[in-house]
Amino acid sequence: MPNPKSAVVEDEISRDRLAELLNDDLAREYQAIIGYVVYSQVLSGAQYMDIANQLEIHAKQELDHALIISRQIDYLGKMPAVVPKSVRTSEDPKEMLRFDLENENETIRNYRDRIRQCEALGEYAMAEQIRQILMQEQDHQIDLATALGIEVPDVSGGPKGRTLGKRR
Numbered sequence: 725m726p727n728p729k730s731a732v733v734e735d736e737i738s739r740d741r742l743a744e745l746l747n748d749d750l751a752r753e754y755q756a757i758i759g760y761v762v763y764s765q766v767l768s769g770a771q772y773m774d775i776a777n778q779l780e781i782h783a784k785q786e787l788d789h790a791l792i793i794s795r796q797i798d799y800l801g802k803m804p805a806v807v808p809k810s811v812r813t814s815e816d817p818k819e820m821l822r823f824d825l826e827n828e829n830e831t832i833r834n835y836r837d838r839i840r841q842c843e844a845l846g847e848y849a850m851a852e853q854i855r856q857i858l859m860q861e862q863d864h865q866i867d868l869a870t871a872l873g874i875e876v877p878d879v880s881g882g883p884k885g886r887t888l889g890k891r892r
């Protein structure tokens with residue numbers, strides 16, 4: 725196992741920093757669970773029936789993600805966070821779906837970073853677990869974009885231009 729205290733050069737992420745970032749990911753997973761639990765039940769109208777059913781499936785997958793991420797944080801010797809990122813609500817179904825989509829975009833950006841960071845630390849198994857989660861998040865993104873009748877957003881670049889391990 726790599727020693728985090730030795731030779732922390734610039735641009736190299738530490739295991740402590742990775743645990744912190746994973747706790748942010750966990751807070752986003754909690755947010756997603758809550759969002760999907762609520763939205764799947766309040767979305768009404770015949771045109772939203774399919775997506776409401778899909779959101780119920782998302783809710784359960786997000787719980788699986790939260791469990792996987794917590795396990796990684798514990799493995800890194802840190803305590804998993806208990807506070808979700810805030811959940812936005814709206815009376816307007818389209819707006820609800822847009823909030824979900826924005827959250828998924830943010831989640832995808834972060835997991836792409838996290839995979840690179842895990843690999844930089846030699847944590848290949850962790851990177852693989854996150855890759856599995858990322859695949860489901862991309863499915864969520866597609867489900868939401870499809871329900872909104874829009875193109876799947878390209879989040880490969882984005883404002884958080886990727887410099888490995890830099891604090892933001």
Ligand SMILES: [Fe+2]
Pocket residue numbers: 753756785786789790857861
């Ligand atoms: Fe998730």
Ligand SMILES: [Fe+2]
Pocket residue numbers: 756782786828831860861864
């Ligand atoms: Fe998701």
